Amino acid sequence: MPKDNKTIEIRILEAVNAIDHGIYATIASAARAFDVPYHRLRRRAQGGKSLFERPLTGRRLNEAQGASLKSWTDYRDSIGAPPKRSQVLIAASNINIALNPSAAPLSDKWVRHFLQHNPHYHIHRRKAFEI
Structure with missing residues (x-):
C-alpha cells in the first residue's frame, strides 16, 4: 500500500x-x-469527502480572519513599518477574540507557525533612518 x-x-x-x-x-x-x-x-x-476536500481542523483563525491578518501585515510592509512578532500576535489575538470572545489567547508558538506557513512574511529588524 x-x-x-x-x-x-x-x-x-x-x-x-x-x-x-x-x-x-x-x-x-x-x-x-x-x-x-x-x-x-x-x-x-458513500459520498464522503477526501482528506484534501475536508475543512482544516485545529485552526485558530478561519480563512477570512487569516486573510485579514495578512492584509494588515501587507499594509504595514507597504508603509515601511513591518510589524514585529509581538504586534502580529496582538493583531491575531484581537481578530480571534472579535468573533469568539471566549477563545483562548494565542501564543508565541502560534506566531512562529504562522510565519513558517507563510514564508513570504518574515520578521526582520527595522533599520534606523538616516538623518
Whole structure:
C-alpha cells in the first residue's frame, strides 16, 4: 500500500469510478484490487469527502480572519513599518477574540507557525533612518 495520501487518493478515485461502473461488486474487492484502505474507500463510495476536500481542523483563525491578518501585515510592509512578532500576535489575538470572545489567547508558538506557513512574511529588524 502506498504511504503518501495523494497516491492513495488517486487510487481511491479510480476505485470509486470502477465501483460506480459495476466493475467490482463489493467495496472490499475494489479495495484489494486498488490496494487502498477499505474504510477510506467505503467512506468515499458513500459520498464522503477526501482528506484534501475536508475543512482544516485545529485552526485558530478561519480563512477570512487569516486573510485579514495578512492584509494588515501587507499594509504595514507597504508603509515601511513591518510589524514585529509581538504586534502580529496582538493583531491575531484581537481578530480571534472579535468573533469568539471566549477563545483562548494565542501564543508565541502560534506566531512562529504562522510565519513558517507563510514564508513570504518574515520578521526582520527595522533599520534606523538616516538623518
